[in-house]
Amino acid sequence: MSRSTKERAVDLLVEEGLSLNRSLDVVLLPKSSYYYQPKAIDEETMNEIRRLAFRWKREGYRRIYRRLRRSGRTINHKKVYRLYCLEGLKIRTKPKRKKRNASSQQLPLPKNSNEVWSMDFVFERTIDGRKQRILTGIDHLTRENTILQAEFTFSSEKLIRYLNTLERLPRAFVLTRGV
Known part of the structure; x- marks a missing residue:
């Protein structure tokens, strides 16, 4: 409960x-x-913080605090932070760029269905806490779900046996391998 809420509660109790x-x-x-x-609020200090923040846009409140101290002001870093936030100042953060893996290449879009399928495992827990592995597959062109098989254990032999039971297979598989 905030201080102002508590003050209102005290006032109500006193009225009662x-x-x-x-x-x-x-x-x-x-x-x-x-x-x-x-x-x-000390307007002079606020104006000085504002001026320094616009002069050096890539500096945060800590550097502004140091500049104020060097200029001869006696001010607490917490007060500088409070005024800095009150003014709505902050360093503009650059959005992080997605790192591209040098080995990963963009695959061309297939021209026919059943040319390229993606396969991946999804893990779910059952009510009794056991981990269930679900093999999923999707056709790159039609976005049709081509594979959906759930097992508690999925060995490579079991995977090959399951793929051999399918009516149709693609020319190529793309595996994400947890990436």
């Missing part, structure tokens, strides 16, 4: 006839916090 001290005890709000008046 409870003493101030008892209301503060019930709400667990110290008397000093109840009577505390926040200090006004």
Whole structure:
């Protein structure tokens, strides 16, 4: 519960006839916090922080704090951070670029169905906690689900046996191998 919410609760209890001290005890709000008046924002310091932030756009509040200290101001780093956030200033973060693997190549789109299928394993847990492996396959051109087989254990022999039972097979398989 925030301080302002607690203060409102104390005011309501006092209106109901409870003493101030008892209301503060019930709400667990110290008397000093109840009577505390926040200090006004120092506009001169705020303007200086704003000026430094626009002058050096790639510097955060810590560097601005150091520059203020070097210029002779006695200011706490927490106050600089509070004013920095209050002003809505922040360093613009560059979006991370996706790293391309040198060995990975973009496959050409197949011209006919059943040319290229992707296969992958999906893992699910049953109600009794056992791990179930589900082999899934999809045709690259038609996006048709071509393989769907669930087993608790999937050995390579079992996989080959299952693939041999299929009516049709592609010319090539693409395996993600957990990537």
